[in-house]
Every structure is written in structure tokens, then in C-alpha cells.
Amino acid sequence: MSNTALVWLRRDLRLFDHAALFHALSSGAQVICVFIFDKTILDSLPKSDRRVAFIHASLCQLKQELNALGSDLVVRHGSARALIPRLADEFNAHAVYANRDYEPDAIERDEQIEDHLSAEGKSLHLFKDQVIFERDEILNLSGLMYQVFTPYKRAWLAKMNEQALASYQIRPHLQHLKRCPVSPMPTLAQLGFEAVGVEHLLPGMDGGEQLFNDFCNRIDGYHDARDFPAQKGVSYLSVHLRFGTVSIRELARTAAQMGSQGAQTWLSELIWREFYQQLLWHRPELVTHTFKTEYDTLVFPNNPDFFAAWCAGQTGFPLVDAAMRQLNQTGFMHNRLRMVAASFLVKDLLIDWRWGERYFATHLNDFDLSANNGGWQWAASTGCDAQPYFRIFNPTTQSQRFDPHGQFIRRYCPELAHLGDKSIHAPPPQDNYPAAIVDHAAQRVAALALFRV
DNA sequence: TGAAATGTTGGGGCG
DNA sequence: ACGCCCCAACATTTC
Numbered sequence: 001m002s003n004t005a006l007v008w009l010r011r012d013l014r015l016f017d018h019a020a021l022f023h024a025l026s027s028g029a030q031v032i033c034v035f036i037f038d039k040t041i042l043d044s045l046p047k048s049d050r051r052v053a054f055i056h057a058s059l060c061q062l063k064q065e066l067n068a069l070g071s072d073l074v075v076r077h078g079s080a081r082a083l084i085p086r087l088a089d090e091f092n093a094h095a096v097y098a099n100r101d102y103e104p105d106a107i108e109r110d111e112q113i114e115d116h117l118s119a120e121g122k123s124l125h126l127f128k129d130q131v132i133f134e135r136d137e138i139l140n141l142s143g144l145m146y147q148v149f150t151p152y153k154r155a156w157l158a159k160m161n162e163q164a165l166a167s168y169q170i171r172p173h174l175q176h177l178k179r180c181p182v183s184p185m186p187t188l189a190q191l192g193f194e195a196v197g198v199e200h201l202l203p204g205m206d207g208g209e210q211l212f213n214d215f216c217n218r219i220d221g222y223h224d225a226r227d228f229p230a231q232k233g234v235s236y237l238s239v240h241l242r243f244g245t246v247s248i249r250e251l252a253r254t255a256a257q258m259g260s261q262g263a264q265t266w267l268s269e270l271i272w273r274e275f276y277q278q279l280l281w282h283r284p285e286l287v288t289h290t291f292k293t294e295y296d297t298l299v300f301p302n303n304p305d306f307f308a309a310w311c312a313g314q315t316g317f318p319l320v321d322a323a324m325r326q327l328n329q330t331g332f333m334h335n336r337l338r339m340v341a342a343s344f345l346v347k348d349l350l351i352d353w354r355w356g357e358r359y360f361a362t363h364l365n366d367f368d369l370s371a372n373n374g375g376w377q378w379a380a381s382t383g384c385d386a387q388p389y390f391r392i393f394n395p396t397t398q399s400q401r402f403d404p405h406g407q408f409i410r411r412y413c414p415e416l417a418h419l420g421d422k423s424i425h426a427p428p429p430q431d432n433y434p435a436a437i438v439d440h441a442a443q444r445v446a447a448l449a450l451f452r453v
Numbered sequence: 454t455g456a457a458a459t460g461t462t463g464g465g466g467c468g
Numbered sequence: 469a470c471g472c473c474c475c476a477a478c479a480t481t482t483c
């Protein structure tokens with residue numbers, strides 16, 4: 001048998017603190033890194049997609065570093081199910097190493113590939129890498145999944161220790177990278193995508209490091225600043241966490257060591273991320289169904305004109321519109337605004353949360369199935385430890401509270417920029433800005449009636 | 454990780 | 469001085 005192993009990169013586009021890479025390099029095999037642009041995923045995306053551009057830019061950086069070490073990153077375009085076994089043949093590799101992905105489709109894909117490989121006497125090795133605690137590592141005393149975040153978080157923090165946060169040291173093992181000629185890197189155009197600027201996202205390991213360093217200077221203020229979209233209060237690391245250009249262990253370790261109120265609150269957000277990942281692993285049906293089953297068959301009016309106005313940022317509610325325009329223009333939306341926009345879609349426009357979930361899924365640079373689904377089900381009150389159905393955001397009050405001077409609104413709704421701090425949250429009639437498409441008080445009552453099952 | 458409706462309290466104007 | 473009303477301010481309940 002050969003002594004070559006493949007490391008299949010998926011959502012872990014870095015060369016440091018990397019579980020699969022570490023285990024492959026220390027297995028004694030010669031290691032080649034591969035990445036597949038999976039047609040089955042790419043074909044469903046719009047042809048101008050920042051995420052594909054982000055991945056592409058990150059891979060270019062990764063490939064360059066591997067080339068500098070005399071090795072290579074092999075990048076192919078096609079079906080991963082077919083290509084991974086084929087690459088294993090091509091490189092005469094006896095094993096494929098990868099980091100575990102907890103999405104239902106990914107689990108099914110990996111099982112199929114594992115079957116295919118093992119039929120040829122080869123193996124697929126999967127590792128925990130993108131979370132501190134995965135799957136069923138955090139259970140309550142009855143051995144069941146936690147249904148409430150706070151006790152989950154308490155158990156998570158109690159289990160957190162040096163070992164759980166320790167980095168995988170890659171550098172001592174780099175000599176086990178297989179030396180090989182440089183293969184061509186497909187261009188975005190060859191993949192069927194337009195070049196779209198992602199420089200502002202600082203793609204790649206270098207960008208992730210730069211953003212994290214910058215955030216470390218602000219993390220103590222995170223608790224107080226994070227809810228104000230006009231401020232630079234959040235980390236902007238979500239897209240890097242999504243694609244693994246940063247290491248969760250390094251992030252969590254740093255936050256845990258800092259210990260300030262801001263650092264603690266941010267660590268709590270990282271724990272929410274894992275809460276939703278393990279939730280989806282336990283309950284894959286949440287992709288299409290509500291956690292609270294009594295709400296699974298709610299009949300939403302789903303007015304298509306309302307939905308179109310929401311998507312376009314033309315609802316006449318300035319903060320909601322500014323939020324949606326931020327998403328449309330940049331692929332990012334501030335977390336506070338995700339809650340406001342989601343609550344507004346479900347409880348003011350009375351549209352099924354799945355419609356909003358799908359829209360966010362196609363537009364968010366940091367889209368992650370578990371976090372997006374969890375967030376939407378939280379806002380819609382259908383989820384695990386969701387807000388109660390009667391907790392309904394007042395979009396105007398939220399605006400006054402979290403964008404008190406209308407700074408954020410002015411940035412994305414320039415047609416309202418001339419208004420004063422008082423009137424900008426609920427503007428008087430304007431020539432170039434729509435009147436409110438619904439009456440909040442009336443829609444609130446309608447939402448309460450809809451949810452009172 | 455709300456907001457609105459409803460209840461309670463207490464100060465001040467006034468007869 | 470006293471009772472009454474009004475209503476803001478705060479607290480509690482409800483959705």
C-alpha cells in the first residue's frame with residue numbers, strides 16, 4: 001500500500017491549528033491537500049457570489065503557501081462524491097483526512113464517500129475541528145440534548161479546559177507534506193463565476209488574523225457596543241469562522257483568557273454557534289421543520305408584495321430597510337439588525353420564516369445552515385429556546401434605541417439623510433421613500449392571533 | 454436578546 | 469386642612 005494521504009479541505013481553509021491536517025501529517029504518510037469546488041453546491045448559486053470569490057481568494061493564498069513549501073493544493077471542479085475517490089486513485093492515496101461537517105447533506109455525502117473508499121480498501125478519517133464541543137459531547141444529566149441555551153452554556157463552560165482549547169501544531173510536521181509539482185488553479189471564470197470584490201472581507205488566513213487582531217483591541221467594549229450597527233462593535237469574523245480561515249480554538253482560548261465582560265459576551269456568542277450546530281446534528285429535520293411542532297403548520301398569509309418590499313429594503317420602516325440594503329449591497333448584516341429584520345418579516349409582514357431564511361441563505365457571506373436556521377427559528381418563535389411568540393419587536397422603538405442618531409439609517413437610506421434624529425425613525429411622507437407598508441400595531445395583533453394555536 | 458396593557462402610587466392643583 | 473381628580477412615573481401583568 002502507498003504511503004500517501006489526502007487532506008480534503010472543505011470549511012477549514014487554513015494551514016494552522018487544523019485537526020485533519022495535523023492527524024494526516026502525524027500519521028507518517030506523505031500528505032497532499034485537495035479542495036473540490038462542488039458542482040452540486042455551486043450550480044445552485046447566483047453567478048456573482050461573494051462567497052465563491054472569498055473561497056477562491058483564500059485558496060489562492062493557501063496554494064501559494066503550500067507551493068512555497070514545495071507541495072501543492074490540488075483544486076478541482078466537479079462532484080465531490082465522484083472526485084474524492086478519483087483523486088485518491090490518481091494520487092494512489094490510502095486514506096483521506098477531513099474535518100467533520102454536521103449539516104445533513106454533508107453527513108450523507110461523507111458517508112457515501114466513505115463507503116466508496118472503503119470498498120477500495122481505503123479509508124476516510126473525520127475529525128472535530130470547527131467547534132470546541134461537537135455532536136453529543138454536551139448533554140444534560142439525563143443524557144439528552146439541552147433544550148435551553150443557558151444550561152447548555154453552563155455545561156459547555158464547565159467542560160472547557162486547556163486540552164479542549166489546545167491548538168494542533170502543524171509546523172513541526174510540515175516535512176510530511178508531499179513534494180509535488182504545482183497544478184493549475186481554476187479561475188473564477190472557469191468555475192462559471194464573475195469576479196466580485198471581496199477585498200473588504202480580507203479573505204484568507206492573513207485576513208482572518210488581521211481581523212482577529214483588530215477585534216482583540218475592541219473586545220472589551222464588545223458587550224456595550226455590539227448592538228449598535230453604526231458602531232464598529234462586532235468582530236466581523238463570521239465569514240472567517242464559516243470558511244475556517246480562523247481557528248475556533250484560538251478564538252475561544254483568547255476570549256476565555258481575556259475574561260472581560262466584553263470577552264465573556266463574545267464567547268457566549270461562540271457558544272450559541274455551537275449550540276445551533278449540535279442542535280442541527282441532533283435534529284436534522286429542523287432544516288425544513290419547526291422545533292416547536294405546534295407551529296409547524298401555521299398558515300402565513302405570505303403576501304408576495306410584502307416579501308418583495310422586504311427583500312428590496314422598501315418597507316417604509318427605515319431601520320429594516322437600511323438592514324436589508326446593507327445585506328444586498330455588502331453580503332453582511334449586523335446581528336441586531338438580523339433580529340429586527342427577521343422579527344419584522346415574520347410578525348409584521350406575516351411571512352413564513354422559511355422565506356426569510358432562504359433569502360438570507362443566498363445573500364449572507366457568512367451563511368451557515370445551523371446558525372441561520374437557528375436564528376430564524378429563534379426570531380419566529382418556532383425554535384429551540386426561541387423567544388416567546390408574543391415578544392414582538394417594535395421596528396420604530398428598536399430604531400430609536402439602537403440607532404438613536406439615525407447614523408446607520410443615513411448610510412443605507414441616503415434619501416432620508418436630511419431628516420432629523422427625531423423624525424428619521426418614522427419619517428413623514430417623502431417623495432422618494434415609501435410610506436410604511438403595514439401598520440405595526442395592527443400587524444402585531446394579527447401576529448398574536450396567528451400564533452395563538 | 455420586548456412591548457403594550459393594566460395596575461399602583463404619589464404629588465400637586467383645585468374646590 | 470381635606471378630599472377629589474388628574475396624570476406622570478413606576479411596577480406588574482399580559483400577550
